[in-house]
Amino acid sequence: EDQVTQSPEALRLQEGESSSLNCSYTVSGLRGLFWYRQDPGKGPEFLFTLYSAGEEKEKERLKATLTKKESFLHITAPKPEDSATYLCAVYSSASKIIFGSGTRLSIRP
Amino acid sequence: DVKVTQSSRYLVKRTGEKVFLECVQDMDHENMFWYRQDPGLGLRLIYFSYDVKMKEKGDIPEGYSVSREKKERFSLILESASTNQTSMYLCASSLGGAQPQHFGDGTRLSIL
Numbered sequence: 001e002d003q004v005t006q007s008p009e010a011l012r013l014q015e016g017e018s019s020s021l022n023c024s025y026t027v028s029g030l031r032g033l034f035w036y037r038q039d040p041g042k043g044p045e046f047l048f049t050l051y052s053a054g055e056e057k058e059k060e061r062l063k064a065t066l067t068k069k070e071s072f073l074h075i076t077a078p079k080p081e082d083s084a085t086y087l088c089a090v091y092s093s094a095s096k097i098i099f100g101s102g103t104r105l106s107i108r109p
Numbered sequence: 110d111v112k113v114t115q116s117s118r119y120l121v122k123r124t125g126e127k128v129f130l131e132c133v134q135d136m137d138h139e140n141m142f143w144y145r146q147d148p149g150l151g152l153r154l155i156y157f158s159y160d161v162k163m164k165e166k167g168d169i170p171e172g173y174s175v176s177r178e179k180k181e182r183f184s185l186i187l188e189s190a191s192t193n194q195t196s197m198y199l200c201a202s203s204l205g206g207a208q209p210q211h212f213g214d215g216t217r218l219s220i221l
Contacts, residue, residue: 036212
């Protein structure tokens with residue numbers, strides 16, 4: 001069964017303390033992996049698409065990487081405004097999109 | 110930038126009412142989606158549409174229907190609202206294939 005698992009469920013960091021969020025997947029064939037940011041009471045905001053193992057994308061303090069089994073969202077020197085829930089989603093060869101349950105990230109000043 | 114607009118941010122209705130949630134996108138996207146999001150359950154797909162007048166059931170279609178009369182507009186209908194349909198409803202659109210979905214800001218619906 002296709003599955004997307006994100007870890008940890010919640011992460012609290014000090015401002016400037018770098019870390020990584022994990023998205024592991026088991027799907028019938030990966031056609032694309034997406035990262036989103038969601039602020040409380042708002043819809044998910046698209047961040048990155050990754051299509052093949054070894055691919056990397058960067059935006060400000062965020063960097064997404066992809067292997068054949070998982071993706072990481074690396075956050076370098078985070079600021080309080082990076083606090084949000086980060087969602088991962090996978091588009092499979094069965095033309096189905098599967099969302100993970102998200103990681104709630106909190107950055108303390 | 111893609112803009113997906115949902116007609117209401119907050120909505121309060123009574124059980125048994127017929128409820129309409131509207132969504133409009135301005136990027137000529139082929140595909141549109143309706144999700145609900147509940148704490149601990151994540152995003153669950155209710156219905157989606159690949160073309161005008163076309164609809165497909167998602168994972169939890171029971172109690173819902175949809176309408177897509179124009180390419181840019183996708184409506185979610187709760188035929189007879191029940192308290193277990195209290196939730197955050199999110200609309201999304203995409204170009205199709207392995208292209209990302211773009212979301213609206215959601216409608217927080219309360220059924221009393």
